[in-house]
Amino acid sequence: MPQHANGLHHHGYVERSTLSNALTAPERRMLDPDEVMHSPEEVAAWLAGTLRAAMGLTEDEVAFTDENQIWLTESRRGETIVTGLNDGPTITAEAIYDSNCECERQLKPVPAKKRR
Numbered sequence: 523m524p525q526h527a528n529g530l531h532h533h534g535y536v537e538r539s540t541l542s543n544a545l546t547a548p549e550r551r552m553l554d555p556d557e558v559m560h561s562p563e564e565v566a567a568w569l570a571g572t573l574r575a576a577m578g579l580t581e582d583e584v585a586f587t588d589e590n591q592i593w594l595t596e597s598r599r600g601e602t603i604v605t606g607l608n609d610g611p612t613i614t615a616e617a618i619y620d621s622n623c624e625c626e627r628q629l630k631p632v633p634a635k636k637r638r
């Protein structure tokens with residue numbers, strides 16, 4: 523499976539609020555993500571699926587073909603992507619560096635002993 527090349531992944535958040543009332547990035551980071559995505563393809567698929575569910579439409583009714591290309595490109599660049607509906611929800615795929623994130627359990631604990 524293709525991975526993000528640059529040591530980051532995306533957290534997906536769905537907020538029941540309009541964009542102007544959505545949480546700020548630091549506030550969002552305090553929350554557990556609704557979804558964790560490890561490749562641009564996963565990010566684009568999650569955004570499309572979540573947006574479609576919010577609209578109550580099927581894949582046949584709305585394909586998001588153009589959006590998909592944009593989401594893939596932005597996600598590959600390591601950008602945070604925000605979309606959603608005018609009346610909410612706000613749907614965010616936030617770029618997170620693996621080294622800043624505890625959802626990646628491969629991180630080793632920091633040694634307690636300090637060495638000079």
Ligand SMILES: [Zn+2]
Nearest residue numbers: 618623625626
């Ligand atoms: Zn994470």
